[in-house]
Amino acid sequence: MSPAKNVSYSTAFAGLLLRDLRVMRRELGPFVVRVVMQPLLFLFVFTYVFPHIGQAGAVGGTNFATVLLPGLMAVAIMFSGIAAVALPLSQEFGVTREIDDRVMCPLPVPAVAIEKICFSAIQSILAALLVLPLAYFIPATPVHAHVANWPMLIATLILASLVAGALGLTIGSNVKPQQIGLVFSIVVIPITFLGCVYYPWAVLSHVRWLQIVVLLNPIVYMSEGLRTALTPGVPHMPALMIVAALLLSLAILGRFGIKGFLRRVIS
Amino acid sequence: MIVEIADLTKVYQDKHQRVTAVDGIDLTVEQGELFGLLGPNGAGKTTTIGICTTRTLPTSGGVSIAGVDVVARPAAARRNIGVVPQFNTLDRSLTIFENLYYHCKYFGFSGTEARERANTLLKQFLLDERCESFPSQLSGGLQQRVQIARAIAHRPAVLFLDEPSAGLDPQSRIAMWDAVRALRQEGITVVLTTHYMEEADELCDRVAIIDHGKLLALDAPQRLKTTLGADTVIELELRQSDHTQPLAGKLNSLPQIKSIETMPDGLRIFAHGTDGLLPQIVQAAQSYGVRDISISEPSLETVFIRLTGRDLRE
Numbered sequence: 001m002s003p004a005k006n007v008s009y010s011t012a013f014a015g016l017l018l019r020d021l022r023v024m025r026r027e028l029g030p031f032v033v034r035v036v037m038q039p040l041l042f043l044f045v046f047t048y049v050f051p052h053i054g055q056a057g058a059v060g061g062t063n064f065a066t067v068l069l070p071g072l073m074a075v076a077i078m079f080s081g082i083a084a085v086a087l088p089l090s091q092e093f094g095v096t097r098e099i100d101d102r103v104m105c106p107l108p109v110p111a112v113a114i115e116k117i118c119f120s121a122i123q124s125i126l127a128a129l130l131v132l133p134l135a136y137f138i139p140a141t142p143v144h145a146h147v148a149n150w151p152m153l154i155a156t157l158i159l160a161s162l163v164a165g166a167l168g169l170t171i172g173s174n175v176k177p178q179q180i181g182l183v184f185s186i187v188v189i190p191i192t193f194l195g196c197v198y199y200p201w202a203v204l205s206h207v208r209w210l211q212i213v214v215l216l217n218p219i220v221y222m223s224e225g226l227r228t229a230l231t232p233g234v235p236h237m238p239a240l241m242i243v244a245a246l247l248l249s250l251a252i253l254g255r256f257g258i259k260g261f262l263r264r265v266i267s
Numbered sequence: 268m269i270v271e272i273a274d275l276t277k278v279y280q281d282k283h284q285r286v287t288a289v290d291g292i293d294l295t296v297e298q299g300e301l302f303g304l305l306g307p308n309g310a311g312k313t314t315t316i317g318i319c320t321t322r323t324l325p326t327s328g329g330v331s332i333a334g335v336d337v338v339a340r341p342a343a344a345r346r347n348i349g350v351v352p353q354f355n356t357l358d359r360s361l362t363i364f365e366n367l368y369y370h371c372k373y374f375g376f377s378g379t380e381a382r383e384r385a386n387t388l389l390k391q392f393l394l395d396e397r398c399e400s401f402p403s404q405l406s407g408g409l410q411q412r413v414q415i416a417r418a419i420a421h422r423p424a425v426l427f428l429d430e431p432s433a434g435l436d437p438q439s440r441i442a443m444w445d446a447v448r449a450l451r452q453e454g455i456t457v458v459l460t461t462h463y464m465e466e467a468d469e470l471c472d473r474v475a476i477i478d479h480g481k482l483l484a485l486d487a488p489q490r491l492k493t494t495l496g497a498d499t500v501i502e503l504e505l506r507q508s509d510h511t512q513p514l515a516g517k518l519n520s521l522p523q524i525k526s527i528e529t530m531p532d533g534l535r536i537f538a539h540g541t542d543g544l545l546p547q548i549v550q551a552a553q554s555y556g557v558r559d560i561s562i563s564e565p566s567l568e569t570v571f572i573r574l575t576g577r578d579l580r581e
Contacts, residue, residue: 008346008375009342011372011375012373012374012375014372015369015372015373015374015375016373018369018372019358019361019365019369019372019373022361022365022369023360023361026360096355096356096359097352097354097355097356098356098357098358098359099356100350100352100356101356101357101358101366101370101373101417102373103322104320104321104345104348104350105345105373105374106342106343106345106346106373106374106375107342107373108341108342109341265322266321266322266323266324267317267322267323267324
């Protein structure tokens with residue numbers, strides 16, 4: 001590939017990212033509300049209201065707020081990925097066909113799909129960071145979190161966000177707009193509830209079969225990765241296993257997503 | 268030669284059926300030409316445009332645009348291609364200005380260049396007052412104008428318009444024709460598909476007539492019409508239209524008459540010159556009972572009917 005071609009590809013790619021950032025800037029308020037609402041209420045009910053009404057819980061010997069923080073960040077990453085890619089993409093494919101102009105960029109079509117994943121990852125990282133201050137201000141019991149492992153935090157944030165984007169792309173390019181709600185119920189909600197968000201993976205040893213089945217769920221590795229980096233006091237998986245599993249999820253979902261995207265735009 | 272289509276074939280195959288949408292089309296479009304693909308719905312026009320614009324992969328054959336093979340190097344080919352598809356694909360999340368601005372950015376313009384180009388196009392297409400509007404706030408005709416402006420924003424060598432007047436009111440259609448004609452002054456080659464023969468006749472330098480994925484005829488509209496060898500079409504509606512063969516034979520012997528077709532309710536006569544012809548026809552047809560007689564110039568539609576035996580609108 002000639003250098004000139006590389007330059008033209010990267011400027012086209014940058015153009016696509018700028019476009020998406022412009023649209024996000026215009027909808028910044030709704031974006032923040034969408035991201036913050038769920039963790040805000042979660043923390044409020046389970047870590048503020050519950051302790052006050054004498055229902056304070058602890059999981060595996062750690063206070064619930066500390067267990068919850070990395071999990072809620074993982075959920076925020078997941079939901080942003082889906083909201084940033086799956087919903088708009090299924091609209092653009094199905095109803096408006098407006099993806100066409102971007103597919104006609106002087107870029108290989110898979111790069112257009114990859115741009116979607118990257119942009120979604122940017123949103124996911126912002127969403128995860130928005131959860132952090134909430135965890136400091138709301139819970140009645142203090143959250144024991146500090147960055148214990150910067151490389152792990154950065155690696156998990158980036159990989160988890162890319163995985164969420166790839167999942168969003170897979171859903172968006174394979175699901176009809178009228179079925180998106182159904183996919184939420186049968187895919188997105190189960191994988192968040194069973195994503196070791198509200199409990200660390202290690203304590204699932206009491207329900208051994210579940211502990212094994214959830215290994216197929218990429219959110220498990222997001223939550224556990226953030227636990228490793230932020231709340232090392234809570235039991236967590238080995239870091240290497242987390243990174244490897246996230247890379248594998250990215251490879252599989254990325255492949256499905258890009259294939260689905262190509263099938264939708266090239267006949 | 269700016270567009271070269273060589274032995275192009277596209278077969279859609281699934282479990283239930285096999286459809287040949289494009290069946291061995293060969294044609295070339297010259298630099299600066301306004302070229303039309305005319306044919307009924309389902310003739311293979313949109314598939315042909317889809318292949319030319321890298322969105323559909325051919326089963327065999329190839330297309331090159333400005334010397335770039337669109338199948339082998341789609342990303343590079345897209346630099347030379349502008350497209351206005353059948354459906355509205357404006358970016359609904361961006362304003363009209365931003366639609367043009369970001370399109371330029373996709374094609375590697377700097378911020379300043381993109382802004383200048385967008386503003387120039389807004390003026391050229393008389394859209395500057397609407398630059399802050401969103402696409403959904405514009406009428407169909409205006410949205411179509413924005414689509415054309417956006418398609419040429421990166422200065423492509425060829426602009427493809429797929430059924431540009433579908434869904435437009437007559438006034439917007441004429442405005443769109445003016446906009447397309449104006450592109451010619453910029454040296455942009457235009458390839459459009461249409462099933463309106465007036466549109467092909469009015470706009471195009473050359474027209475390719477396509478049906479069932481095959482190229483039936485290719486020439487300037489005027490030349491296509493004169494290949495009939497006739498300058499007048501006379502339609503004769505008869506009360507008794509079942510046994511018209513003897514009448515057709517009798518009329519065929521008249522020197523001015525070039526050919527005759529039988530229709531369900533009478534005859535269609537292709538003639539060269541009409542001096543003294545009508546009384547002779549009326550007299551010959553007397554015993555069949557003449558209900559109506561109409562005279563017109565041959566149009567692309569009559570050419571199409573001659574070529575396919577069918578009406579364009581069927």
